[in-house]
Amino acid sequence: MKKVDIVIVGGSAAGIPAAITARRHYQDKTICLIRKEERVLIPCGIPYIFGTVGSPDKNLIPDGVLEKNDIELLVAEVLSLDKENKILKTSGEDVQYDRLVLACGSEPVAPPIPGLDMDGVFPVVKDVNYLSSIQESLKDAKDVVIIGGGFIGIEFADEIKKSGVQNVTIVEIAPHCLSLAYDDEFCIEMENHLISRGINIMSGAKVVSIAGEGTVDTVVLEGGKSIPADVVILGIGAKANSDLARQAELELSADGAVAVDRNMKTSDDSIFACGDCATKVSFFNGRPSALKLASIATFEARIAGANLFGIKRESVGTVGVWSTAVGDLAMGTAGLTEAMARQAGYDIVASTVDSSNRHPGGMPGARGTKTKLLFERSSGVIIGGQVMGDVAVGEVINTLSACIQKKMTAEDLVMFQTGTHPALTASPIVYPMVNAAELAIAQMK
Amino acid sequence: MKKVDIVIVGGSAAGIPAAITARRHYQDKTICLIRKEERVLIPCGIPYIFGTVGSPDKNLIPDGVLEKNDIELLVAEVLSLDKENKILKTSGEDVQYDRLVLACGSEPVAPPIPGLDMDGVFPVVKDVNYLSSIQESLKDAKDVVIIGGGFIGIEFADEIKKSGVQNVTIVEIAPHCLSLAYDDEFCIEMENHLISRGINIMSGAKVVSIAGEGTVDTVVLEGGKSIPADVVILGIGAKANSDLARQAELELSADGAVAVDRNMKTSDDSIFACGDCATKVSFFNGRPSALKLASIATFEARIAGANLFGIKRESVGTVGVWSTAVGDLAMGTAGLTEAMARQAGYDIVASTVDSSNRHPGGMPGARGTKTKLLFERSSGVIIGGQVMGDVAVGEVINTLSACIQKKMTAEDLVMFQTGTHPALTASPIVYPMVNAAELAIAQMK
Numbered sequence: 102m103k104k105v106d107i108v109i110v111g112g113s114a115a116g117i118p119a120a121i122t123a124r125r126h127y128q129d130k131t132i133c134l135i136r137k138e139e140r141v142l143i144p145c146g147i148p149y150i151f152g153t154v155g156s157p158d159k160n161l162i163p164d165g166v167l168e169k170n171d172i173e174l175l176v177a178e179v180l181s182l183d184k185e186n187k188i189l190k191t192s193g194e195d196v197q198y199d200r201l202v203l204a205c206g207s208e209p210v211a212p213p214i215p216g217l218d219m220d221g222v223f224p225v226v227k228d229v230n231y232l233s234s235i236q237e238s239l240k241d242a243k244d245v246v247i248i249g250g251g252f253i254g255i256e257f258a259d260e261i262k263k264s265g266v267q268n269v270t271i272v273e274i275a276p277h278c279l280s281l282a283y284d285d286e287f288c289i290e291m292e293n294h295l296i297s298r299g300i301n302i303m304s305g306a307k308v309v310s311i312a313g314e315g316t317v318d319t320v321v322l323e324g325g326k327s328i329p330a331d332v333v334i335l336g337i338g339a340k341a342n343s344d345l346a347r348q349a350e351l352e353l354s355a356d357g358a359v360a361v362d363r364n365m366k367t368s369d370d371s372i373f374a375c376g377d378c379a380t381k382v383s384f385f386n387g388r389p390s391a392l393k394l395a396s397i398a399t400f401e402a403r404i405a406g407a408n409l410f411g412i413k414r415e416s417v418g419t420v421g422v423w424s425t426a427v428g429d430l431a432m433g434t435a436g437l438t439e440a441m442a443r444q445a446g447y448d449i450v451a452s453t454v455d456s457s458n459r460h461p462g463g464m465p466g467a468r469g470t471k472t473k474l475l476f477e478r479s480s481g482v483i484i485g486g487q488v489m490g491d492v493a494v495g496e497v498i499n500t501l502s503a504c505i506q507k508k509m510t511a512e513d514l515v516m517f518q519t520g521t522h523p524a525l526t527a528s529p530i531v532y533p534m535v536n537a538a539e540l541a542i543a544q545m546k
Numbered sequence: 547m548k549k550v551d552i553v554i555v556g557g558s559a560a561g562i563p564a565a566i567t568a569r570r571h572y573q574d575k576t577i578c579l580i581r582k583e584e585r586v587l588i589p590c591g592i593p594y595i596f597g598t599v600g601s602p603d604k605n606l607i608p609d610g611v612l613e614k615n616d617i618e619l620l621v622a623e624v625l626s627l628d629k630e631n632k633i634l635k636t637s638g639e640d641v642q643y644d645r646l647v648l649a650c651g652s653e654p655v656a657p658p659i660p661g662l663d664m665d666g667v668f669p670v671v672k673d674v675n676y677l678s679s680i681q682e683s684l685k686d687a688k689d690v691v692i693i694g695g696g697f698i699g700i701e702f703a704d705e706i707k708k709s710g711v712q713n714v715t716i717v718e719i720a721p722h723c724l725s726l727a728y729d730d731e732f733c734i735e736m737e738n739h740l741i742s743r744g745i746n747i748m749s750g751a752k753v754v755s756i757a758g759e760g761t762v763d764t765v766v767l768e769g770g771k772s773i774p775a776d777v778v779i780l781g782i783g784a785k786a787n788s789d790l791a792r793q794a795e796l797e798l799s800a801d802g803a804v805a806v807d808r809n810m811k812t813s814d815d816s817i818f819a820c821g822d823c824a825t826k827v828s829f830f831n832g833r834p835s836a837l838k839l840a841s842i843a844t845f846e847a848r849i850a851g852a853n854l855f856g857i858k859r860e861s862v863g864t865v866g867v868w869s870t871a872v873g874d875l876a877m878g879t880a881g882l883t884e885a886m887a888r889q890a891g892y893d894i895v896a897s898t899v900d901s902s903n904r905h906p907g908g909m910p911g912a913r914g915t916k917t918k919l920l921f922e923r924s925s926g927v928i929i930g931g932q933v934m935g936d937v938a939v940g941e942v943i944n945t946l947s948a949c950i951q952k953k954m955t956a957e958d959l960v961m962f963q964t965g966t967h968p969a970l971t972a973s974p975i976v977y978p979m980v981n982a983a984e985l986a987i988a989q990m991k
Contacts, residue, residue, distance in 0.1 A: 117975055122984070125987075125988050143905055143973065145905070145974075146906050146909075146968045149968055153909060153910065154908040154909065159908045160906045160908075161906070166975075395966065395974045396964050396966045396977075397963065398974070399975055399977070399980075400962075400963050403960055403980075414960075420963045423965045423966075423967070424966070424967040424970055424971070425967060426967060431969075435965065460588055461599060461604060461606070463598075463604045463605075464594065464598060464599065465598065466937065491937075492937060492969070492970055493937055494970065495938060495969075495970025496944075496970075496971065497941045499942075499945045499962075499964050499965055500941060500945045500947075502962070502963055503945055503948040503952070506962065506963060507952045507954070513952075515859075516845065516848070516849070516859065516862070517944075517947070518845050518864070518865045518867050518947055519944050520841060520867035520878055520879075520880065520940065520943045520947060521868075522868070522870060522876075523590050523591045523594055524594075524871040524876070525871055525937055525939065525941075526941065528588065529590075529840045530559060530607070530611075530840075535848070539567070539570060542570075
């Protein structure tokens, strides 16, 4: 039996940074990362396999970073966890650990719809061979239906459309796509953009069954309408992969994730968990959070990896910062949306500004952008932001994330010293975040 | 004589936001903005007149924002200021004010070089007709020399080269271009980029005279070397335009700028000043700062405009956040450089990471980026950052600016919750700012 100081189970967006962080903080410890996959997919890159990058082989996390950090890699399935004796039984060697990090990720949720087991119906499983088989099925497909209009759904739709499929339809149960992350006015912009790219959107529509004879041929909606489908992709969401923790009788949260405290420690003092498999709470009110994002996984991994032999870091809960892009339209969101904030009981001030991302407007790449900020009225603290525009939106949202995490007020934002440049940003006179904050202050009086 | 509650002198990056901010905070006051220019140039856009946008007419600040905010515009030269009677004499109507904001801007510095008065030698004066005359002179120019390799100098050089001039040479007295804003490794990248675009760079070179017979034909360097020149552009820097304040016997600072306190109030309680004409101090040590940026002007204007009838806002000093772009290479800087920090007496930890701006690397627009962060060793507080990469750098630097302004520590940065996306940003596993912070922490131990 192999003896290792630190064992990480899982080799993706949580496992890798957990291992690297452990190495940085515990230079004299031995570290072993166990994963079942020969090759690990970049999770956020999966939709792009089907159009832009063209193959799962071009969307892999390289193993070099493990070698570089002196982290042993064991490709094997973990069969059981004996937490009393600190032993993992695996399909290869058994391993004894001193500290263990569970970074087991998540699995796609299967909605309660008859017909899911038919050929041609694919949940998004993060496996190279599986994704290659989806790609194979898409080759001859004429009608593709994506169930779920979240960011995975819209990205899959656009990439599959790009690959040459004639009819691509998103079916979303909510009134709008992306409505868990954006307020309606942003969702509608993205829907219109998708429609302009030839994608069909059926929102406010519930799938009641998937029909066919062994192989799918139709998706049936509530009300009787049916859509032809050679291939169906399920982009409904994901649930924590906590089988190992359950078997070992670690405490789980109500949603079945591995329960962790703010230090990412489980109910066993030698075992930590991070990423999609671990339970999460909201930065805003401490309630359970359903967010599962690679960027949250890396954040939690940096906590878990540092805390293994002495607590150094603490999670403030998930802010929820993410972005998406379809063609030349990018959108980012951080914190609460207006709808979420009102539902959570906040008295809010919202302000929105439309502006250009260049100055003067004749500079190359100039386009309209929309920035919406949300503040708690009595304190003036920023609790959310949404932005829409060009590729730089992916970083604008991180500026807003910094403001939210540091609980900056509208006054702080107005006093924000920005860098601006004609070829890169909005004019300093109308820098959207600053301008929106000033407009919010006027409403607070 | 016209009587107005609030008078702003100057209509550019300080004057406009001062007026707008005053309107937002004092809705029942009358506001008049006096400026001498019929049309106002976007200051940062001036280099782009010569290549990308093609004409001064395409680089103007629209007046619509004044009308929209019920701000009267008076196009006239202010001839004198009588602060006892609160009267401005102008080339048009005289105006009596209750509160006055001086937003008079700056003028190009003329270096002590013989020959500056020759035809073909142009300081960068912010005037539509004047810039049109530079453009006219460039039409037949074969050899253009830019004196000064700051951001104005390199942007002018690249735009003039783009416009078709055969030989464009930057002469910079320091060992590298941009060295007031970037550490050497960044400066060298930009210099190599400029060279690859056909621009000649002579750094560590001092101009001793400009020669010719009435019209410039040669720029002579220390050591005797001379460079042919049909046109010479001076991009040396700017000095505060404080003539009106001097005449009115307002207090000036040692460098001749209008002295202001942290509320942007001058030595007269009814007069405020902001932007290039006002004295500035560093965010880091409170010493005088020579920075003159449109984004600082707007920041100060939002303070001055809000404080006119009751102090509400205070300047923390200038952080110094700016970016530049040449072709597809963008660079941003915030706070102190390593060289500046060491000179100021900081014990610093510097860390640099090179990474991609996309994940996987096959995503469109993927390119290498460089991120350098500087932390004060004992506190771990971030005091500077430099980034190099694609267009999104213009916003990345604003995330760093938020971190610097809120005195975040390396630990805060490691705990930063980012938004990431394959088509927009680096991978969350190697998000450069977070990664650089973790590497810095390892050095602090």
